[in-house]
Amino acid sequence: DTVFVLNGPNLNLLGTREPEIYGSDTLADIEASLVEQARGLGLAVDFRQTNHEGVLVDWLHEARASGAKAVLLNAGAYTHTSIALLDAIRAIGVPVIEVHLSDPARREAFRHVSYVGMAAVDEVKGLGARSYAVALDKAAAL
Ligand code: DQA
Numbered sequence: 001d002t003v004f005v006l007n008g009p010n011l012n013l014l015g016t017r018e019p020e021i022y023g024s025d026t027l028a029d030i031e032a033s034l035v036e037q038a039r040g041l042g043l044a045v046d047f048r049q050t051n052h053e054g055v056l057v058d059w060l061h062e063a064r065a066s067g068a069k070a071v072l073l074n075a076g077a078y079t080h081t082s083i084a085l086l087d088a089i090r091a092i093g094v095p096v097i098e099v100h101l102s103d104p105a106r107r108e109a110f111r112h113v114s115y116v117g118m119a120a121v122d123e124v125k126g127l128g129a130r131s132y133a134v135a136l137d138k139a140a141a142l
Contacts, residue, residue: 001042001043001044001068001069002043002044002045002046002066002067002068002069003038003043003044003045003046003068003069003070003071003072003136003139003140004045004046004048004059004062004063004068004070004071004072005031005034005045005046005047005048005071005072005132005136006048006049006050006056006059006060006063006071006072006073006074006075007027007047007048007049007050007074007076008049008050008051008053008056008073008074008075008076008077008078008079009050009051009052009053009076009077009078010051010076010077011027011049011074011076012027012049012051014026014027014030014101015027015029021101021102022101022102022128023101023128023129025128025129027049029129030129030132031045031047033129033132033133034047034132034133034136035047037133037136037137038136041136041137041140043069043136043139043140045136046068053078053082053084053085054084056073056075056078056082056085056088057084057085057088060073060085060088060089060091060092060094060096061088061091061092063092063094064091064092064093064094068094069094069095069139069142070094070095070096070097070139070142071094071095071096071097072096072097072099072132072135072136072139073085073089073096073097073098073099073116073120074098074099074100074101074132075098075116078116079098079100079104079111079114079115079116079117080104080110080111080112080113080114080115081115082115082116083115085115085116086115086116086118086119089116089119089120090119095121095122095139095142096116096119096120096121097120097121097122097123097124097135097138097139098114098116098117098120098122098123098124098125099123099124099125099131099132099135100123100124100125100126100131101125101126101127101128101129101131102125102126103125103126104125105125106126121142122135122138124138
């Protein structure tokens with residue numbers, strides 16, 4: 001089984017981007033450790049990043065078309081703005097787990113709304129890079 005791990009805008013800058021908030025791991029570090037963890041769980045991960053909202057929509061559709069077991073989605077700031085992502089998650093019938101490095105609920109008010117969360121089956125946030133690891137364990141258990 002394959003789990004899609006989809007990352008949105010600015011997450012390509014992890015490692016140097018506001019490390020006091022997001023930590024010092026790069027996205028490549030997170031990918032490497034998830035690939036390793038997935039192997040132990042008997043899963044494959046398809047790990048991607050884009051800065052473009054519509055590309056995330058396309059990839060969610062692809063998750064359905066390819067029969068993915070689940071999607072881990074860190075949509076970055078689109079989490080808080082994108083009705084298109086909400087609709088896509090509702091449309092695909094593949095379980096989506098919302099992931100964040102930081103805890104948006106403890107940050108600015110504009111991060112307190114999550115359109116992704118309105119359709120996701122679960123969420124993991126505030127654990128830094130470990131949020132992805134915990135979310136992958138949850139996906140494996142689905
Ligand atoms: C984030 C939280 C979002 O509010 C922010 O826009 C991001 C990263 C996180 O992983 O903590 O880009 O999704």
